[in-house]
Amino acid sequence: MMFKQLFVILFVIFSSTIANAFEDKPLILDKSYVKLGYGFVHLPENNNVTQGNGDGAIDNTFPDAKYDFKYDAGSSFSIAAGNRFQNFAFELSIDQIVCDIDSVTSDTAIKTTSGDVSLRTIMINALYYPNFLKFNKTNIYLGAGVGITEKVDLDESGITGSRASSNLSxxxxxxLxxxxYQFILGAEYSISNYISLYSEVKNTIVKSVHLARGSSKETYGSMEMNPMSAVIGIKFSF
Structure with missing residues (x-):
């Protein structure tokens, strides 16, 4: 709920500021740009996730079983292209996030042996560069974005437990x-008129994830995923 309220506040600020800018003078395109970045991801654990029904379920013997997901630190590769308008920028970004699985456990004593989870987000971001956060060649900026996670993919190499005499494959x-939606805090350092270094911290919220093996084989019930990433990279302006 707090994130939703913050997103609404940011949207109102962006909208009102842009509207005022248009009243004074139209926004003028300063530069177009492309960004490439790489960084680290923390994916908070998901607890008490229900399992699906039918053929996709992990264990139909215990249909009410709940599962806890724990993840190792992961990595993120980011690419974005956008346009800068004075104190604002609007961009399309694609992030590929991968985290290894630490464990998937349940109250019915099943544990996954290893695996990984990957997410690919496609976002439209609005960035604001306030003048009071500009220090010589360094500019701190704030942002928010909306879009989709094009795919969440969970791979489990095997499942073992007190009821599993061997690895269950x-x-x-x-x-899909x-x-x-996401929130962004970033900093940019200008090397020249065409090249900058940047760093971003992103808090991304992925809603209503229902992992399934096929269209009618739900493996796990609904959960929310919240990858938090720190990325550094290079920005080319033209």
Whole structure:
């Protein structure tokens, strides 16, 4: 709820500021740009996730079982292209996030042996560069974005537990086109008129993730994923 309220506040600020800018004078395109970045991701654990029903379920013997997901630190590769208008920028960004699985456990004593989860987000971001946060060649900026997580993919190399006498083999579950929004805090250092270094911290919220093996084989019930990434990279302006 706090994130939704903050997103509304940021949207109002962006909208009102842009409207005032148009009243004074139209926004003029300063530069177009492309950004490439790489960084680290922390993916908070998901607890008490229900399982699906039918063929996709992990264990139909215990249909009410709940599962806890824990993830290792991961990595993020980011690419974005956008336009800068004085104190504002609007961009399309694509992020590929990958985290190894630390464990998937349940109250019915099942544990996954290893695996990874990957997310690919496609976002439209609005960035604001306030004048009071500009220090010589360094500019701090704030941003918010909306879009989709084009794919969430969970790969589990095997499942073991007190009811499993041997590894229950590889399982892969995925979900497509999940509503996503994010908040951005960034800093940019200008090397020249055409090249800058940048760093961003992103808090991304992926809604209503239902992992399934096929269209009618839901493996896990609804959960929300919240990758938090820190990225550094290079920006080319033209």
């Amino acid at each position: 590889f399982k892969s579950s995925s979900d 086109f999940n509503p996503t």
